[in-house]
Amino acid sequence: EVQLVASGGGLVQPGGSLTLSCAASGLTFNNYWMHWVRQAPGKGLVWVSLTESDGSTTYADSVKGRFTISRDNAKSALYLQMNSLRAEDTALYSCVGFSSNGACWGQGTLVTVSS
């Protein structure tokens, strides 16, 4: 069974840092383009970042320069290093994967940025 399990969320002060992780199983991880998607409380879904199979990366303008996405294909793991966090980064963060013929969506981990 394909599974993505995100972890690492929590309460952090404005300006602080947090690293999210996503453990993948049941799929050929290095075939998948992996994304982070977030959802602020009561709001819709918003794309955050992508890492392609070869490790190249893309970011939404709202997080560029503050967030870093990375992957470890040997460990089937995805990461999101978040720095200089702001109140507006408060959201449920989900890891999502797509290949040429497959897709998976993990349960989210909640990040709350507040003093």
Add this chain to the structure above:
Amino acid sequence: DIVMTQSPLSLPVTPGEPASISCRSSLSLLQSNGYNYLGWLLQKPGQSPHLLIYLGSNRASGVPDRFSGSGSGTDFTLKISRVEAEDVGVYYCMQALQTPLTFGQGTRLEIE
């Protein structure tokens, strides 16, 4: 960015009756490999979204067969053959053809 438009935004349904949600994309989601990069998600109250349908018509693991996806190009439909009480929540369509991933506004299904 590809714009995803859903209708209706609210869908009251009687248990046992069918339901249908439409999704339109601003760009064709059909790639040269024959796949439509369109997915459907369900977010139940108080939960994370989870994947129902991917590549336009493929049910994700564990999804009941009362859920089906159809369509191609720019017009897609999610159908529930017989709605059950556990199907309440917000349904989103999404495209995975281009980055950024983009999502519909969501359709709230409620039981009458």
